[in-house]
Amino acid sequence: MLAGNKVIITVAVNGGMQQDRDGAIVPKQPVEIGEAAARCYEAGASVIHVHARDKHGRNSGDREIYAQIIREIRARSPILIQTTNGIGVRRDPQTGQFIWPTDAERLGLLSLDPQQDLFGIAAGSADFYNPEGGYPEETPYVNSPALLKQTIQAVYEKGSALEYEVVEASSLHRLVRYAEEGLFDRDRDNMWLLHGGGFGATPPVARNVLFAIDEGLRLFPKAIWGVTATGRDMFRIVTLGLSLGCDLVRVGFEDGIHLPDGSVARNNSDMVRAAAAIAAIYGMKPATVEEARRRFRI
């Protein structure tokens, strides 16, 4: 929880694989994303987490599309923009096989122009399983140590903030090791630790998420910490995080399309409003962009 009982709401508006379904319209093109960002900003989000799509709505690592997205968002609202080098997979149109982006392609997103405000990185390899997020099959998701280390170095050299997407608590121990090796300062306070549930093999189970949160706070007592989860359990885990006083929650169509009551959200801003309503029960208000900037030290 930030000073003044504030919580940062991140909206992950599209992901790389999600398609429109059941009435949920996923923003895919730059203008659509810019408009969605503005609506989410109005609803209380201070950060947008965004993936690029090509003209056909397919996952893309194209730096020019990312640049357009950033311009379209900035034209409409001051919301902070986050990219991740978890670009996501593509399907080969011929074979139907998954094609994972190369490390080079993923690292390319570190130097966009105009520049994004924040970065994200998956903090380790795991078997990805998120049927409600557009990944019907369980599939190994490799995030090599080399990629992770290069990203950490590059982001901190920029003076920006980096969100570690933690799907296994063990990744926290990896980060401790890297810090002890001198890669970064363990006590820096722009560390994000997103203790999600439902991205790897672990279902979004309270016991597991709590274990990960507690390990995170034990190992990185000064971290900015947030929670999220996939699918229909998203808001259950968001509630758990808020009840424990988290600094940040992430909701949005990248990870699920259902509101807490099980109905389908029409658009991402519905999810932001739902998060804000639960935060209000815990006496918390959405952090403004300025408050989020101060907390991230950016």
Place this chain on the structure above:
Amino acid sequence: MLAGNKVIITVAVNGGMQQDRDGAIVPKQPVEIGEAAARCYEAGASVIHVHARDKHGRNSGDREIYAQIIREIRARSPILIQTTNGIGVRRDPQTGQFIWPTDAERLGLLSLDPQQDLFGIAAGSADFYNPEGGYPEETPYVNSPALLKQTIQAVYEKGSALEYEVVEASSLHRLVRYAEEGLFDRDRDNMWLLHGGGFGATPPVARNVLFAIDEGLRLFPKAIWGVTATGRDMFRIVTLGLSLGCDLVRVGFEDGIHLPDGSVARNNSDMVRAAAAIAAIYGMKPATVEEARRRFRI
């Protein structure tokens, strides 16, 4: 969560010690309680948890007053009536000292006429600390094994349902021991396990409540389980419980007077409506009296 996404709302309207304050009017006399029960029933409560007071509004174990209360409630609504042999303490008018009721007095409440629908019992001794509930001082609260065992036996012989008020997770292990000794069937499904926070030394802290819930469900997988908490944290813990799919929540003036937004409730039905509104966020509706009866098997 009951079948059909229903949740039982219990309203603990008065407790033994709470007095009117800050605009919250605590029902104390039988007619007042009967009227409060009817309003809470209209708002969605299916169970009323009630303590008797004497003419001066002081805590009482008088069986005749209890009988009157039951008659006044039943005259106005079909809400289920629960008493507890946690009668609460009285102050000696001369010395100002707390006087705890005797076990005999507490056991007397098991055989009221007309009979209540449900029973409650504190599942162990602890140091009671609930400044917002009318107990300004921390004080040992003895619930002897003998009292507990006699109550369990008596209630189950009646074919009624018994709520175990669990303030320390260790009490769950005591109940396992009693079950293994043959006192009751561990798999009976009219077991209640109210994992509250804020009654003993533990403040209403999510981590602790979650541990207690988890132990409870591990030790008694078929239990009907509910949550509550005291003071300003009541609705934070209730929300946590609802997000995790609990079967029952308890709110009301016995445990606190504040609504989720921090304002003071005018009367108990405001709190029932607030609980129902939070349940709605998670797609749950208040259980009817009939649905509660079926779940309790009474």
Place this chain on the structure above:
Amino acid sequence: MLAGNKVIITVAVNGGMQQDRDGAIVPKQPVEIGEAAARCYEAGASVIHVHARDKHGRNSGDREIYAQIIREIRARSPILIQTTNGIGVRRDPQTGQFIWPTDAERLGLLSLDPQQDLFGIAAGSADFYNPEGGYPEETPYVNSPALLKQTIQAVYEKGSALEYEVVEASSLHRLVRYAEEGLFDRDRDNMWLLHGGGFGATPPVARNVLFAIDEGLRLFPKAIWGVTATGRDMFRIVTLGLSLGCDLVRVGFEDGIHLPDGSVARNNSDMVRAAAAIAAIYGMKPATVEEARRRFRI
């Protein structure tokens, strides 16, 4: 774990209720206790936790007997001497009923002459259940807030160290509250937190002990922390504590008579040796009396 991979071994040689049985000889008279202390010191213990008995071997709060015990111990070894105001109960010879010592009697032990080195206090009320420790029945064990507060104040005024016997994790929150009220400094490093299992309702279950340990370290990061447990599980929990790097373990006839392999110890020093052998697996050695003194700052 103390600097240099050392662990303090406390031996609780007799308790108030344990009798000789199954070949285990419980030291009861001052000379016997003095001799046991010396043997345990030789085996690696740096602290003896001791209860007085009368001529008939029954639990006693007699300050003169305590003084004799201290003299007999000191005549034979430099081991640190700890008393507790958890004196334990006596049986009325007429009625067979338990008689608990008064608070006055318990507080009397704070000012012995010669003076003990260390103090202990039960950090809350609970239902005591320790059939292997001479308490065949479960019985409420009241430790009033007043007694606890007076003891804390008196011990810290002496500049001595106080062990809080924590049987319910909630007691840790009580201590936080007392610290916040100004009773003591939460960061003082002579705080002991003995996260035992098996004294209250909770059986010595790893999950529960770990929860208590983690809460303790979260709430009191600078605490000296130790573990113990009752009966046949004593060494299982001691192993758990050592595997987690605890500062102190307590073993001895007060809490059980069985060695890790299930055989009955002939005397307390067998138990000290068993603890030292397990510590050795974790690369730890018994702390000397001097090392223990430095850690306790006495």
Place this chain on the structure above:
Amino acid sequence: MLAGNKVIITVAVNGGMQQDRDGAIVPKQPVEIGEAAARCYEAGASVIHVHARDKHGRNSGDREIYAQIIREIRARSPILIQTTNGIGVRRDPQTGQFIWPTDAERLGLLSLDPQQDLFGIAAGSADFYNPEGGYPEETPYVNSPALLKQTIQAVYEKGSALEYEVVEASSLHRLVRYAEEGLFDRDRDNMWLLHGGGFGATPPVARNVLFAIDEGLRLFPKAIWGVTATGRDMFRIVTLGLSLGCDLVRVGFEDGIHLPDGSVARNNSDMVRAAAAIAAIYGMKPATVEEARRRFRI
């Protein structure tokens, strides 16, 4: 713990990458392995976990070498033989890059002739980090769902037993999912769950291993469960497991070369004797081959 206080000791004699060092001689050729197996059997091991090496001592998936190994072991002792399709990596002699075996190569080990007694499988992908086990660099270790599912099916069709090597607790949830999909019976009692520490990112930390054990027993209450760990922490985690009553421990040069006292073992049988000595502290004896067979139902 098996009936009669027995524990199965598995010795993992060589792994794929370990080389002789610091005086520890790693058995690599079939005859060496056969002799090591016999010595370990004499010392109390009932299972040998074995990897094949080529003539140059390098990791190999060659089925003929495996067959020779099995013959050499069987010629000397009745110890049960386990292979795993975690074959391990090879280094390309030209580039120095790691080359992982193909799934086809890994699946080839399921049908050796003569046949092994038991099988093992890594239960998910992770970043492997085991510097003391011959893997100086952290490296993604992919174990695809397809490979895992095919192995499960093949092994259970043979009526054999399968050890799931669990390095992340989340893998347990994957196995629950597979069981629910009908791949195997969740209650079958030849399920092994090896809750190791130190193979993935998580160092061999008691808190994490305990969480994994607890999740495992909650999700698979009838499982045969064992523990192991890498490097200098091997015996610390083995001791924790034994103190908690595990069914199986695994030690040996695949995972580390140090004895509990920090000295280097000369050969694998030293490690088996050390495990047996720790088991004895807790009153447990090594299971015989016959007792292990009965427990595995093979």
